[in-house]
Amino acid sequence: MVRRSPFALVAVTCVALGSCSMMGSSSKNTVTSAAKGIQFGATLSGRDEVPPTNSRAAAGEVQVSYDQARKAITWKVSFGNLTSTATAAHLHGPAMPGANAGVVVTLTPRNMYPVVSPLEGSATLTDQQAADLMAGRWYANIHTVNNPNGEIRGQLLPK
Numbered sequence: 001m002v003r004r005s006p007f008a009l010v011a012v013t014c015v016a017l018g019s020c021s022m023m024g025s026s027s028k029n030t031v032t033s034a035a036k037g038i039q040f041g042a043t044l045s046g047r048d049e050v051p052p053t054n055s056r057a058a059a060g061e062v063q064v065s066y067d068q069a070r071k072a073i074t075w076k077v078s079f080g081n082l083t084s085t086a087t088a089a090h091l092h093g094p095a096m097p098g099a100n101a102g103v104v105v106t107l108t109p110r111n112m113y114p115v116v117s118p119l120e121g122s123a124t125l126t127d128q129q130a131a132d133l134m135a136g137r138w139y140a141n142i143h144t145v146n147n148p149n150g151e152i153r154g155q156l157l158p159k
Contacts, residue, residue: 037067037074040133042140042154044079049141049153050100057081058152060117062140064091064133071130077107077119077140084146086115093129094137097155104129104138115142 042062046055060079067073077089089108095101105123108115125133132138136157141150 037065038134039159040064040066040138040156041159042156044140044142044152044154046147046152048097048139048155049147049150050098053083053147053151055083055147055151058083058142060140060142060152060154062154062156064156066125066130066133068130071125071127072122073105073125073133074122075107075120077117077142079117079142079152082142082144082151084144084151086117086142086144086151087113087148088143089115089119090141090143091138091156092141093139094132094135095139096137097139101137101139104132107140 040062041064044058044060044062046053046058049055058079058081060077063076065074075091079086079089088106090103091105091107092101093104107119107121109121133156136155138156139153140156141153143149144151
């Protein structure tokens, strides 16, 4: 009789369960989505600035995940082809598209200059900030030397 280690049994069980989970169900990545929280995203461009900027080549993407239980967000921001050095990156609100608002969350690490892509971080929200985010009243903005009020912008919307 061959005696097997309990660790081998655990390893085989984990592989088998992992294979079963890859077969999936019709609900797309339900467990993964729940673990990540509510997903928001924005495509950043100069035409969405208020007023619009003449930054045709500049572009960016923002991904925000909101964990309702902890009232916390995490973000990933990427941008490029700006007309000049990036000086700041923020989430602003509350504002609908076409309106401006104050800074709610600073996306850059403290004292970062110049601001470089990519950016990642996290913050805890107040109840009002969470309500505004959920209602689509936040936007992301990348500020530059040539466009100190913002060069590229995008409204954060649920994915």
